[in-house]
Amino acid sequence: MARRETALQAAQGRLLDLIGSEFHPGDKLPNERELADLLEVSRATVREVLGQLAAEGVVRRTWGIGTFVHEPAGRVPVAIGDVTALRDRITASGHRPALRDATVSRVACPGDCADVLGLAPGAPCWRVDRLFAVDEVPAVFIRDHLPLRVADRDLDPSGLLSIDLDMFEFLAGATGMPVRRAEIEFAAVLADEELTARLEVPAGHPLVNGTQIGYGSGDVALFHGHLTVRTDILTLKISRVG
Template identity: 65%
Template sequence: MARRETAQDGAQARLRELIAAELRPGDRLPNERELAARLAVSRATMREAIGALVAAGEVLRTWGVGTFVREPPAGVPVSLGEVIALRDKISATGHRPALHDASVGRVPCPDDCAEALGCPPGAPMWRVDRLFAVDGVPAAWIRDHLPLSVAGRDLDPSSLVSIEVDLLEFLARVTGVPVRRTDIDMAAVLAEGDAVDRLAVPAGHPLMSAVQLGVGEGNLPLFHGHILVRTDVLTLRITRRG
């Protein structure tokens, strides 16, 4: 089922259209009141829309001076500092996320997943394999492993073959245990094997590899995943908050 567009989503989209049509990098945006009037939204909604563009790195706000259009980044910026669906992180930058390929099935638990999830090696578990694209270009290959049940509730992740269903949202809805944090270890690697075909890159193309563990309340492990990212398409940003 498609997600309903919120007032903020609509305001963000129209604000991006206005910026693209009338402004260039370095130009200052009209003030909040004027933008709200032009786009026929409340000032509160416009404030949230501008804040989303600031968070996405598309505009720069200088208090007491104004908000300015920033130079577009080389790739789509994706923050690793918040537990938010990759789909929504991409959408927030004004780009179009899609699933080029996705599959779900039961497999024997790999050794590294067994250690992370506290399962016996070789025990049956779910594998969710998804290839995310940005504006039609393969960008991230994610292979997640999940236990067959969490908190006494059986899992059926077959709905995750749709871009409209996110792993974090799925776990919170089905198990009642939301993902509170993801621990991520990253390394730079060169494309080889299946990654060459999946991500449509030549052998030896630089990629970012990541291993992540999703954790719920009480340090309950919920999923373990392997990620390969084309950094020429997705720019990874780490945000630290004091």
């Protein structure tokens, strides 16, 4: 294992030297076969090294197009002490937020979400998937579940397909009940197949997962979600007042 890690580190070092001397931000790198020849390693090693560099924000990989040199986004500090749009937190740190991908679908509510939202297990609910990027690097994948109706009002979360509408803003307008309080519980996780594809990190890459519940007045649960964060892009800050 130690010998393999040393070989990978050496290959990564040679590739970083090549990027620093021959390429500029935005340049497309040679394909895996050409890089394997240049570095005198296998294509499997090149693929693993590129995955590591993509996770660190050194390169950006686009399926079917190629691998490009990318300026590291740097870490964006995100405070988890107030109910504020993620978009605004990223912007306030001097970085560019983007909604890389977003979908809204009607699904059977998972058991853990149903308990929180006061629904029967398997009852229909909305699922909203959103992938946020920081300076074009995928940084946070969020999957939220919401009831179809709140306070006798039908919810239509299709507006969340735009970065211009945040979950908290949407709920305040759609229900007349702003999110008064959000609770979040963190756990360390390793990237599975879905997160590898979403966040462009290698399998087993360490990530932070947060389970978040947003409450309106009267402690009515308005949404239940999971957000998974690349901590090489975002740092999480928790403040306690009192």
